[in-house]
Amino acid sequence: MFKKVIIAEDLDAMNLGIQQVLKDLNINNSQHSKYCDDAFLKIRAAINQNEPYDLLISDLSFKTDHRAVTIASGDELVQKVRELQPDIKIIAYSVEDKSFRIKSLFDNAGINAFVLKGLNSIEELKKAINILLNSDQKFISPEVASALQEKNNYEIDDIDIKILKHLSAGTSQDEIIEIFKNSDIKPNSKSAVEKRLSKLKDFFKANNTVHLVSITKDMGII
Amino acid sequence: MFKKVIIAEDLDAMNLGIQQVLKDLNINNSQHSKYCDDAFLKIRAAINQNEPYDLLISDLSFKTDHRAVTIASGDELVQKVRELQPDIKIIAYSVEDKSFRIKSLFDNAGINAFVLKGLNSIEELKKAINILLNSDQKFISPEVASALQEKNNYEIDDIDIKILKHLSAGTSQDEIIEIFKNSDIKPNSKSAVEKRLSKLKDFFKANNTVHLVSITKDMGII
DNA sequence: CAGTATTTTACGGAAATCCATAATCCTAAA
DNA sequence: TTTAGGATTATGGATTTCCGTAAAATACTG
Numbered sequence: 001m002f003k004k005v006i007i008a009e010d011l012d013a014m015n016l017g018i019q020q021v022l023k024d025l026n027i028n029n030s031q032h033s034k035y036c037d038d039a040f041l042k043i044r045a046a047i048n049q050n051e052p053y054d055l056l057i058s059d060l061s062f063k064t065d066h067r068a069v070t071i072a073s074g075d076e077l078v079q080k081v082r083e084l085q086p087d088i089k090i091i092a093y094s095v096e097d098k099s100f101r102i103k104s105l106f107d108n109a110g111i112n113a114f115v116l117k118g119l120n121s122i123e124e125l126k127k128a129i130n131i132l133l134n135s136d137q138k139f140i141s142p143e144v145a146s147a148l149q150e151k152n153n154y155e156i157d158d159i160d161i162k163i164l165k166h167l168s169a170g171t172s173q174d175e176i177i178e179i180f181k182n183s184d185i186k187p188n189s190k191s192a193v194e195k196r197l198s199k200l201k202d203f204f205k206a207n208n209t210v211h212l213v214s215i216t217k218d219m220g221i222i
Numbered sequence: 223m224f225k226k227v228i229i230a231e232d233l234d235a236m237n238l239g240i241q242q243v244l245k246d247l248n249i250n251n252s253q254h255s256k257y258c259d260d261a262f263l264k265i266r267a268a269i270n271q272n273e274p275y276d277l278l279i280s281d282l283s284f285k286t287d288h289r290a291v292t293i294a295s296g297d298e299l300v301q302k303v304r305e306l307q308p309d310i311k312i313i314a315y316s317v318e319d320k321s322f323r324i325k326s327l328f329d330n331a332g333i334n335a336f337v338l339k340g341l342n343s344i345e346e347l348k349k350a351i352n353i354l355l356n357s358d359q360k361f362i363s364p365e366v367a368s369a370l371q372e373k374n375n376y377e378i379d380d381i382d383i384k385i386l387k388h389l390s391a392g393t394s395q396d397e398i399i400e401i402f403k404n405s406d407i408k409p410n411s412k413s414a415v416e417k418r419l420s421k422l423k424d425f426f427k428a429n430n431t432v433h434l435v436s437i438t439k440d441m442g443i444i
Numbered sequence: 445c446a447g448t449a450t451t452t453t454a455c456g457g458a459a460a461t462c463c464a465t466a467a468t469c470c471t472a473a474a
Numbered sequence: 475t476t477t478a479g480g481a482t483t484a485t486g487g488a489t490t491t492c493c494g495t496a497a498a499a500t501a502c503t504g
Contacts, residue, residue, distance in 0.1 A: 011340065395491070
Protein backbone atom coordinates (compact mmCIF):
# COMPACT_ATOMS: atom_id res chain seq x y z
CA MET A 1 0.00 0.00 0.00
CA PHE A 2 1.03 3.62 -0.36
CA LYS A 3 3.38 4.60 2.41
CA LYS A 4 2.92 8.32 2.62
CA VAL A 5 -0.14 10.18 1.43
CA ILE A 6 -1.06 13.86 1.39
CA ILE A 7 -4.55 15.26 0.98
CA ALA A 8 -5.34 18.76 -0.21
CA GLU A 9 -8.95 19.53 0.67
CA ASP A 10 -10.37 22.66 2.19
CA LEU A 11 -13.73 21.55 3.56
CA ASP A 12 -13.19 20.13 7.00
CA ALA A 13 -16.22 17.84 6.93
CA MET A 14 -15.03 16.36 3.64
CA ASN A 15 -11.58 15.90 5.13
CA LEU A 16 -13.01 13.79 7.91
CA GLY A 17 -14.64 11.55 5.35
CA ILE A 18 -11.49 11.05 3.31
CA GLN A 19 -9.49 10.21 6.38
CA GLN A 20 -11.97 7.50 7.17
CA VAL A 21 -11.33 6.03 3.74
CA LEU A 22 -7.59 5.97 4.26
CA LYS A 23 -8.04 4.31 7.61
CA ASP A 24 -10.09 1.61 5.93
CA LEU A 25 -7.22 1.04 3.52
CA ASN A 26 -4.68 0.80 6.33
CA ILE A 27 -2.89 3.92 5.26
CA ASN A 28 -1.69 5.39 8.49
CA ASN A 29 0.87 7.90 7.37
CA SER A 30 -1.25 10.63 5.86
CA GLN A 31 -1.39 14.36 6.20
CA HIS A 32 -3.88 16.88 5.04
CA SER A 33 -3.73 20.53 4.09
CA LYS A 34 -6.54 23.01 3.82
CA TYR A 35 -4.46 25.25 1.60
CA CYS A 36 -2.73 24.52 -1.68
CA ASP A 37 0.30 26.52 -0.62
CA ASP A 38 0.64 24.48 2.52
CA ALA A 39 0.33 21.22 0.62
CA PHE A 40 3.01 22.30 -1.82
CA LEU A 41 5.41 23.26 0.94
CA LYS A 42 4.89 19.93 2.69
CA ILE A 43 5.55 18.02 -0.51
CA ARG A 44 8.73 19.96 -1.15
CA ALA A 45 9.90 19.53 2.40
CA ALA A 46 9.30 15.80 2.19
CA ILE A 47 11.46 15.58 -0.91
CA ASN A 48 14.25 17.48 0.78
CA GLN A 49 14.14 15.08 3.71
CA ASN A 50 14.35 12.14 1.34
CA GLU A 51 10.97 10.92 2.45
CA PRO A 52 8.75 11.99 -0.42
CA TYR A 53 5.04 11.41 -0.56
CA ASP A 54 3.96 8.77 -3.02
CA LEU A 55 0.34 9.86 -3.40
CA LEU A 56 -1.46 13.20 -3.56
CA ILE A 57 -5.24 13.36 -3.35
CA SER A 58 -6.32 16.85 -4.26
CA ASP A 59 -9.56 18.75 -4.47
CA LEU A 60 -9.84 21.33 -7.25
CA SER A 61 -11.69 24.30 -5.88
CA PHE A 62 -10.53 25.96 -2.71
CA LYS A 63 -12.27 28.63 -0.70
CA THR A 64 -10.49 31.92 -0.56
CA ASP A 65 -9.57 33.05 2.88
CA HIS A 66 -8.41 36.26 4.43
CA ARG A 67 -4.86 35.09 3.91
CA ALA A 68 -3.13 35.70 0.61
CA VAL A 69 -2.27 32.61 -1.40
CA THR A 70 0.05 31.99 -4.32
CA ILE A 71 -1.56 28.74 -5.45
CA ALA A 72 -5.28 29.33 -5.57
CA SER A 73 -6.68 26.20 -7.19
CA GLY A 74 -6.14 22.48 -7.27
CA ASP A 75 -5.34 22.69 -10.97
CA GLU A 76 -2.34 24.85 -10.25
CA LEU A 77 -1.27 22.75 -7.31
CA VAL A 78 -1.36 19.56 -9.34
CA GLN A 79 0.62 21.14 -12.14
CA LYS A 80 3.33 22.45 -9.84
CA VAL A 81 3.60 19.18 -7.93
CA ARG A 82 3.91 17.26 -11.17
CA GLU A 83 6.87 19.45 -12.16
CA LEU A 84 8.47 19.13 -8.75
CA GLN A 85 8.07 15.39 -8.35
CA PRO A 86 7.34 13.69 -11.68
CA ASP A 87 6.86 10.21 -10.20
CA ILE A 88 4.25 11.05 -7.55
CA LYS A 89 0.80 9.59 -8.16
CA ILE A 90 -1.95 12.22 -8.23
CA ILE A 91 -5.68 11.74 -7.77
CA ALA A 92 -8.02 14.64 -8.41
CA TYR A 93 -11.09 14.24 -6.19
CA SER A 94 -13.70 16.81 -7.06
CA VAL A 95 -17.33 17.56 -7.87
CA GLU A 96 -16.18 19.13 -11.13
CA ASP A 97 -17.98 17.37 -13.97
CA LYS A 98 -17.20 19.64 -16.91
CA SER A 99 -15.50 17.43 -19.46
CA PHE A 100 -13.41 20.30 -20.74
CA ARG A 101 -11.74 20.77 -17.40
CA ILE A 102 -11.32 17.08 -16.67
CA LYS A 103 -9.68 16.45 -20.00
CA SER A 104 -7.33 19.32 -19.41
CA LEU A 105 -6.32 17.84 -16.07
CA PHE A 106 -5.18 14.64 -17.72
CA ASP A 107 -3.62 16.31 -20.75
CA ASN A 108 -1.95 19.32 -19.18
CA ALA A 109 -1.67 18.72 -15.46
CA GLY A 110 -0.77 15.05 -15.73
CA ILE A 111 -3.06 13.59 -13.11
CA ASN A 112 -3.20 9.81 -12.78
CA ALA A 113 -6.82 9.55 -11.75
CA PHE A 114 -9.97 11.60 -11.58
CA VAL A 115 -12.59 10.60 -9.03
CA LEU A 116 -15.88 12.45 -9.14
CA LYS A 117 -17.25 13.27 -5.71
CA GLY A 118 -20.66 11.71 -5.72
CA LEU A 119 -23.08 9.28 -4.21
CA ASN A 120 -20.69 6.33 -4.24
CA SER A 121 -17.37 7.99 -4.71
CA ILE A 122 -15.74 6.42 -1.70
CA GLU A 123 -15.64 3.05 -3.41
CA GLU A 124 -14.32 4.70 -6.54
CA LEU A 125 -11.64 6.45 -4.57
CA LYS A 126 -10.52 3.16 -3.06
CA LYS A 127 -10.52 1.58 -6.50
CA ALA A 128 -8.45 4.41 -7.92
CA ILE A 129 -5.91 4.08 -5.12
CA ASN A 130 -5.56 0.36 -5.74
CA ILE A 131 -5.14 0.77 -9.47
CA LEU A 132 -2.52 3.46 -9.07
CA LEU A 133 -0.69 1.35 -6.53
CA ASN A 134 -0.22 -1.64 -8.79
CA SER A 135 0.15 -0.16 -12.24
CA ASP A 136 0.63 2.91 -14.34
CA GLN A 137 -2.94 2.77 -15.55
CA LYS A 138 -5.12 5.84 -15.30
CA PHE A 139 -8.48 5.89 -13.56
CA ILE A 140 -11.52 8.03 -14.22
CA SER A 141 -14.98 7.83 -12.69
CA PRO A 142 -17.38 6.16 -15.09
CA GLU A 143 -19.89 9.04 -15.04
CA VAL A 144 -17.37 11.35 -16.63
CA ALA A 145 -15.27 8.86 -18.57
CA SER A 146 -16.64 10.25 -21.82
CA ALA A 147 -14.66 13.43 -21.16
CA LEU A 148 -11.51 11.75 -22.43
CA GLN A 149 -13.06 10.69 -25.70
CA GLU A 150 -13.96 14.23 -26.64
CA LYS A 151 -11.69 15.50 -29.34
CA ASN A 152 -11.34 19.24 -29.33
CA ASN A 153 -10.05 19.40 -32.88
CA TYR A 154 -10.43 23.14 -32.55
CA GLU A 155 -7.97 24.43 -30.06
CA ILE A 156 -9.10 27.26 -27.85
CA ASP A 157 -6.02 29.27 -27.07
CA ASP A 158 -5.02 31.69 -24.42
CA ILE A 159 -6.20 34.73 -26.34
CA ASP A 160 -9.64 33.25 -26.83
CA ILE A 161 -9.92 32.81 -23.10
CA LYS A 162 -8.71 36.35 -22.51
CA ILE A 163 -11.36 37.71 -24.84
CA LEU A 164 -14.09 35.67 -23.21
CA LYS A 165 -13.05 36.71 -19.73
CA HIS A 166 -13.00 40.35 -20.70
CA LEU A 167 -16.43 40.06 -22.26
CA SER A 168 -17.88 38.43 -19.19
CA ALA A 169 -16.39 41.23 -17.11
CA GLY A 170 -18.35 43.78 -19.10
CA THR A 171 -15.61 45.00 -21.42
CA SER A 172 -16.77 46.00 -24.88
CA GLN A 173 -15.02 44.72 -27.98
CA ASP A 174 -13.50 48.13 -28.65
CA GLU A 175 -12.17 48.32 -25.12
CA ILE A 176 -10.69 44.85 -25.43
CA ILE A 177 -8.84 45.93 -28.53
CA GLU A 178 -7.49 48.94 -26.66
CA ILE A 179 -6.33 46.74 -23.79
CA PHE A 180 -4.65 44.32 -26.16
CA LYS A 181 -2.84 47.14 -27.92
CA ASN A 182 -1.63 48.58 -24.63
CA SER A 183 -0.46 45.16 -23.46
CA ASP A 184 1.26 44.30 -26.74
CA ILE A 185 -0.88 41.25 -27.31
CA LYS A 186 -0.36 40.14 -30.86
CA PRO A 187 -3.67 40.11 -32.71
CA ASN A 188 -5.24 43.35 -31.62
CA SER A 189 -7.31 44.54 -34.51
CA LYS A 190 -11.05 44.89 -34.53
CA SER A 191 -11.45 42.26 -37.19
CA ALA A 192 -9.10 39.79 -35.55
CA VAL A 193 -11.13 39.87 -32.36
CA GLU A 194 -14.33 39.70 -34.34
CA LYS A 195 -13.09 36.71 -36.28
CA ARG A 196 -12.13 34.87 -33.13
CA LEU A 197 -15.48 35.58 -31.58
CA SER A 198 -17.17 34.36 -34.70
CA LYS A 199 -15.18 31.11 -34.61
CA LEU A 200 -15.92 30.64 -30.95
CA LYS A 201 -19.62 31.17 -31.52
CA ASP A 202 -19.45 28.68 -34.34
CA PHE A 203 -17.61 26.12 -32.26
CA PHE A 204 -19.85 26.39 -29.22
CA LYS A 205 -23.00 26.71 -31.33
CA ALA A 206 -23.82 30.03 -29.67
CA ASN A 207 -26.41 32.33 -31.17
CA ASN A 208 -24.73 35.51 -30.00
CA THR A 209 -22.14 36.85 -27.61
CA VAL A 210 -24.39 36.69 -24.55
CA HIS A 211 -25.05 33.05 -25.30
CA LEU A 212 -21.36 32.36 -25.87
CA VAL A 213 -20.32 33.76 -22.52
CA SER A 214 -23.15 31.91 -20.84
CA ILE A 215 -22.07 28.60 -22.39
CA THR A 216 -18.38 28.97 -21.66
CA LYS A 217 -19.16 29.98 -18.09
CA ASP A 218 -21.22 26.84 -17.66
CA MET A 219 -18.45 24.72 -19.10
CA GLY A 220 -15.98 26.16 -16.67
CA ILE A 221 -13.76 27.58 -19.38
CA ILE A 222 -13.94 31.03 -17.90
CA MET B 223 -29.88 17.28 22.74
CA PHE B 224 -31.87 16.66 19.58
CA LYS B 225 -33.43 13.23 19.68
CA LYS B 226 -33.91 12.43 16.04
CA VAL B 227 -31.96 13.97 13.20
CA ILE B 228 -32.06 13.52 9.46
CA ILE B 229 -29.33 14.53 7.03
CA ALA B 230 -29.89 15.16 3.34
CA GLU B 231 -26.50 15.09 1.63
CA ASP B 232 -25.54 13.39 -1.59
CA LEU B 233 -21.75 13.17 -1.38
CA ASP B 234 -20.83 10.06 0.52
CA ALA B 235 -17.50 11.35 1.74
CA MET B 236 -19.20 14.44 3.15
CA ASN B 237 -21.80 12.25 4.78
CA LEU B 238 -19.11 10.41 6.66
CA GLY B 239 -17.81 13.69 7.99
CA ILE B 240 -21.19 14.92 9.19
CA GLN B 241 -21.90 11.64 10.93
CA GLN B 242 -18.67 12.07 12.82
CA VAL B 243 -19.91 15.46 14.01
CA LEU B 244 -23.19 14.01 15.28
CA LYS B 245 -21.32 11.27 17.07
CA ASP B 246 -19.24 13.92 18.84
CA LEU B 247 -22.47 15.58 19.98
CA ASN B 248 -23.89 12.32 21.28
CA ILE B 249 -26.67 12.27 18.75
CA ASN B 250 -27.17 8.61 18.09
CA ASN B 251 -30.50 8.53 16.36
CA SER B 252 -29.71 9.96 12.96
CA GLN B 253 -30.44 8.94 9.42
CA HIS B 254 -29.13 10.19 6.15
CA SER B 255 -30.52 10.33 2.66
CA LYS B 256 -28.66 10.80 -0.58
CA TYR B 257 -31.81 11.95 -2.33
CA CYS B 258 -34.20 14.76 -1.51
CA ASP B 259 -37.18 12.60 -2.36
CA ASP B 260 -36.03 9.94 0.04
CA ALA B 261 -35.48 12.46 2.81
CA PHE B 262 -38.94 13.87 2.33
CA LEU B 263 -40.57 10.47 2.47
CA LYS B 264 -38.71 9.60 5.65
CA ILE B 265 -39.78 12.84 7.29
CA ARG B 266 -43.40 12.25 6.35
CA ALA B 267 -43.31 8.67 7.53
CA ALA B 268 -41.86 9.75 10.85
CA ILE B 269 -44.71 12.20 11.35
CA ASN B 270 -47.26 9.51 10.59
CA GLN B 271 -45.65 7.24 13.14
CA ASN B 272 -45.80 10.01 15.73
CA GLU B 273 -42.04 10.04 16.00
CA PRO B 274 -41.15 13.10 13.98
CA TYR B 275 -37.61 14.30 13.39
CA ASP B 276 -36.69 17.43 15.28
CA LEU B 277 -33.75 18.50 13.10
CA LEU B 278 -33.01 18.44 9.38
CA ILE B 279 -29.52 19.18 8.12
CA SER B 280 -29.71 19.63 4.38
CA ASP B 281 -27.27 20.28 1.58
CA LEU B 282 -28.52 22.48 -1.24
CA SER B 283 -27.17 21.06 -4.48
CA PHE B 284 -27.70 17.44 -5.33
CA LYS B 285 -26.18 15.45 -8.14
CA THR B 286 -28.63 14.21 -10.69
CA ASP B 287 -28.72 10.50 -11.10
CA HIS B 288 -30.16 8.10 -13.63
CA ARG B 289 -33.28 7.92 -11.50
CA ALA B 290 -36.03 10.50 -11.93
CA VAL B 291 -36.62 12.79 -8.97
CA THR B 292 -39.46 15.10 -8.03
CA ILE B 293 -37.48 17.22 -5.57
CA ALA B 294 -34.26 18.17 -7.26
CA SER B 295 -32.66 20.66 -4.92
CA GLY B 296 -32.22 21.34 -1.24
CA ASP B 297 -34.11 24.60 -1.63
CA GLU B 298 -37.22 22.73 -2.68
CA LEU B 299 -36.78 20.09 -0.03
CA VAL B 300 -36.48 22.66 2.72
CA GLN B 301 -39.55 24.50 1.51
CA LYS B 302 -41.68 21.38 1.36
CA VAL B 303 -40.51 20.15 4.74
CA ARG B 304 -41.28 23.53 6.31
CA GLU B 305 -44.86 23.27 5.01
CA LEU B 306 -45.22 19.71 6.18
CA GLN B 307 -43.77 20.14 9.64
CA PRO B 308 -43.65 23.82 10.67
CA ASP B 309 -41.88 23.22 13.96
CA ILE B 310 -38.90 21.21 12.70
CA LYS B 311 -35.54 22.94 12.95
CA ILE B 312 -33.71 23.19 9.63
CA ILE B 313 -30.03 23.80 9.01
CA ALA B 314 -28.81 24.44 5.48
CA TYR B 315 -25.23 23.20 5.19
CA SER B 316 -23.75 24.17 1.88
CA VAL B 317 -20.85 25.72 -0.02
CA GLU B 318 -23.28 28.20 -1.53
CA ASP B 319 -22.04 31.69 -0.74
CA LYS B 320 -24.21 33.83 -2.97
CA SER B 321 -25.96 36.25 -0.66
CA PHE B 322 -28.99 36.42 -2.90
CA ARG B 323 -29.66 32.73 -2.47
CA ILE B 324 -28.88 32.63 1.22
CA LYS B 325 -31.22 35.52 1.95
CA SER B 326 -33.94 33.78 0.00
CA LEU B 327 -33.49 30.64 2.09
CA PHE B 328 -34.21 32.54 5.28
CA ASP B 329 -36.97 34.69 3.80
CA ASN B 330 -38.81 32.19 1.65
CA ALA B 331 -37.80 28.71 2.73
CA GLY B 332 -37.77 29.44 6.42
CA ILE B 333 -34.51 27.84 7.44
CA ASN B 334 -33.32 28.30 11.02
CA ALA B 335 -29.61 28.29 10.29
CA PHE B 336 -27.20 28.53 7.41
CA VAL B 337 -23.77 26.97 7.86
CA LEU B 338 -21.25 27.54 5.10
CA LYS B 339 -19.17 24.49 4.31
CA GLY B 340 -15.65 25.67 4.76
CA LEU B 341 -12.35 25.33 6.50
CA ASN B 342 -13.79 25.34 10.01
CA SER B 343 -17.41 24.61 9.37
CA ILE B 344 -17.59 21.64 11.71
CA GLU B 345 -17.32 23.91 14.72
CA GLU B 346 -19.91 26.21 13.21
CA LEU B 347 -22.23 23.33 12.60
CA LYS B 348 -21.94 22.25 16.21
CA LYS B 349 -22.58 25.82 17.31
CA ALA B 350 -25.64 26.08 15.10
CA ILE B 351 -27.04 22.86 16.50
CA ASN B 352 -26.59 24.10 20.05
CA ILE B 353 -28.21 27.44 19.37
CA LEU B 354 -31.19 25.84 17.65
CA LEU B 355 -31.56 23.39 20.50
CA ASN B 356 -31.90 25.97 23.21
CA SER B 357 -33.64 28.87 21.52
CA ASP B 358 -35.52 30.14 18.52
CA GLN B 359 -32.57 32.22 17.45
CA LYS B 360 -31.29 31.95 13.92
CA PHE B 361 -27.68 31.15 13.07
CA ILE B 362 -25.64 32.12 10.04
CA SER B 363 -21.94 31.57 9.35
CA PRO B 364 -20.03 34.81 9.93
CA GLU B 365 -18.45 34.80 6.46
CA VAL B 366 -21.84 35.24 4.85
CA ALA B 367 -23.71 37.02 7.63
CA SER B 368 -23.79 40.17 5.53
CA ALA B 369 -26.22 38.44 3.21
CA LEU B 370 -29.06 39.18 5.61
CA GLN B 371 -28.31 42.86 5.84
CA GLU B 372 -28.66 43.33 2.11
CA LYS B 373 -31.86 45.09 1.34
CA ASN B 374 -33.06 44.48 -2.16
CA ASN B 375 -35.14 47.60 -2.24
CA TYR B 376 -35.50 46.93 -5.92
CA GLU B 377 -37.51 43.80 -6.39
CA ILE B 378 -36.51 41.53 -9.21
CA ASP B 379 -39.68 39.89 -10.38
CA ASP B 380 -40.51 36.79 -12.30
CA ILE B 381 -40.47 38.49 -15.66
CA ASP B 382 -37.00 39.88 -15.07
CA ILE B 383 -35.79 36.38 -14.38
CA LYS B 384 -37.52 35.09 -17.49
CA ILE B 385 -35.82 37.73 -19.62
CA LEU B 386 -32.43 36.97 -18.14
CA LYS B 387 -32.83 33.25 -18.62
CA HIS B 388 -33.86 33.71 -22.23
CA LEU B 389 -30.91 35.98 -22.86
CA SER B 390 -28.47 33.51 -21.36
CA ALA B 391 -29.98 30.83 -23.58
CA GLY B 392 -29.11 32.84 -26.65
CA THR B 393 -32.50 34.34 -27.41
CA SER B 394 -32.43 37.81 -28.94
CA GLN B 395 -34.56 40.61 -27.56
CA ASP B 396 -36.87 40.49 -30.56
CA GLU B 397 -37.34 36.76 -30.13
CA ILE B 398 -38.08 37.21 -26.44
CA ILE B 399 -40.79 39.69 -27.32
CA GLU B 400 -42.27 37.19 -29.77
CA ILE B 401 -42.22 34.46 -27.14
CA PHE B 402 -43.88 36.74 -24.59
CA LYS B 403 -46.61 37.68 -27.06
CA ASN B 404 -47.26 34.04 -27.89
CA SER B 405 -47.39 33.13 -24.20
CA ASP B 406 -49.62 36.06 -23.24
CA ILE B 407 -47.11 37.48 -20.85
CA LYS B 408 -48.23 40.98 -20.05
CA PRO B 409 -45.51 43.48 -20.86
CA ASN B 410 -44.45 42.31 -24.27
CA SER B 411 -43.41 45.39 -26.15
CA LYS B 412 -39.93 46.11 -27.36
CA SER B 413 -39.58 49.11 -25.12
CA ALA B 414 -40.91 47.38 -22.03
CA VAL B 415 -38.27 44.68 -22.32
CA GLU B 416 -35.65 47.27 -23.08
CA LYS B 417 -36.63 49.31 -20.05
CA ARG B 418 -36.45 46.30 -17.77
CA LEU B 419 -33.05 45.38 -19.10
CA SER B 420 -31.92 48.91 -18.58
CA LYS B 421 -33.10 48.86 -14.97
CA LEU B 422 -31.45 45.51 -14.35
CA LYS B 423 -28.18 46.78 -15.76
CA ASP B 424 -28.47 49.80 -13.56
CA PHE B 425 -29.21 47.74 -10.47
CA PHE B 426 -26.43 45.22 -10.99
CA LYS B 427 -24.00 47.87 -12.21
CA ALA B 428 -23.52 45.99 -15.46
CA ASN B 429 -21.85 47.68 -18.41
CA ASN B 430 -23.82 45.77 -21.02
CA THR B 431 -26.01 42.74 -21.52
CA VAL B 432 -23.15 40.26 -21.62
CA HIS B 433 -21.95 41.60 -18.30
CA LEU B 434 -25.45 41.50 -16.84
CA VAL B 435 -25.94 37.84 -17.67
CA SER B 436 -22.48 37.05 -16.38
CA ILE B 437 -23.19 38.78 -13.05
CA THR B 438 -26.61 37.25 -12.50
CA LYS B 439 -25.25 33.83 -13.36
CA ASP B 440 -22.53 34.26 -10.76
CA MET B 441 -25.06 35.37 -8.19
CA GLY B 442 -27.13 32.28 -8.78
CA ILE B 443 -30.16 34.25 -9.88
CA ILE B 444 -30.34 32.38 -13.15
C1' DC C 445 -66.29 62.58 -14.12
C1' DA C 446 -62.01 65.27 -14.50
C1' DG C 447 -57.39 65.21 -13.36
C1' DT C 448 -53.10 63.17 -12.05
C1' DA C 449 -49.86 59.53 -11.79
C1' DT C 450 -47.99 55.23 -13.41
C1' DT C 451 -47.30 51.88 -16.68
C1' DT C 452 -46.92 50.43 -21.22
C1' DT C 453 -46.03 51.24 -25.95
C1' DA C 454 -44.08 53.73 -29.96
C1' DC C 455 -40.49 56.01 -32.34
C1' DG C 456 -35.86 57.46 -33.82
C1' DG C 457 -31.13 58.28 -33.77
C1' DA C 458 -26.62 56.82 -31.80
C1' DA C 459 -23.76 53.19 -30.73
C1' DA C 460 -22.24 48.59 -30.89
C1' DT C 461 -22.23 44.17 -33.04
C1' DC C 462 -22.31 41.11 -36.83
C1' DC C 463 -20.65 39.48 -41.18
C1' DA C 464 -18.71 39.25 -45.73
C1' DT C 465 -15.08 40.85 -48.69
C1' DA C 466 -10.78 42.81 -49.85
C1' DA C 467 -6.20 44.44 -48.87
C1' DT C 468 -1.86 43.84 -46.45
C1' DC C 469 1.78 41.54 -44.04
C1' DC C 470 4.59 37.51 -42.97
C1' DT C 471 6.71 33.23 -43.61
C1' DA C 472 8.48 29.34 -45.88
C1' DA C 473 9.26 26.77 -49.92
C1' DA C 474 10.76 26.79 -54.86
C1' DT D 475 14.15 36.58 -55.32
C1' DT D 476 9.81 35.13 -56.28
C1' DT D 477 5.58 33.21 -55.09
C1' DA D 478 1.93 30.76 -52.72
C1' DG D 479 -0.59 30.32 -48.46
C1' DG D 480 -1.90 31.75 -44.18
C1' DA D 481 -2.66 35.13 -40.76
C1' DT D 482 -3.74 39.72 -39.65
C1' DT D 483 -5.86 44.03 -40.65
C1' DA D 484 -9.00 47.23 -43.07
C1' DT D 485 -13.43 48.56 -44.88
C1' DG D 486 -18.32 48.99 -45.31
C1' DG D 487 -22.95 47.80 -44.83
C1' DA D 488 -26.75 45.05 -42.39
C1' DT D 489 -28.53 44.07 -38.07
C1' DT D 490 -29.12 44.53 -33.29
C1' DT D 491 -28.86 46.84 -29.17
C1' DC D 492 -28.89 51.11 -26.56
C1' DC D 493 -31.14 55.10 -24.69
C1' DG D 494 -33.84 59.14 -24.57
C1' DT D 495 -38.28 61.25 -25.53
C1' DA D 496 -43.01 61.26 -26.32
C1' DA D 497 -47.55 59.34 -26.99
C1' DA D 498 -51.03 56.17 -25.50
C1' DA D 499 -53.25 53.27 -22.25
C1' DT D 500 -54.37 52.16 -17.62
C1' DA D 501 -54.96 52.99 -12.74
C1' DC D 502 -55.83 55.78 -8.98
C1' DT D 503 -57.97 59.90 -6.51
C1' DG D 504 -60.94 63.46 -5.10
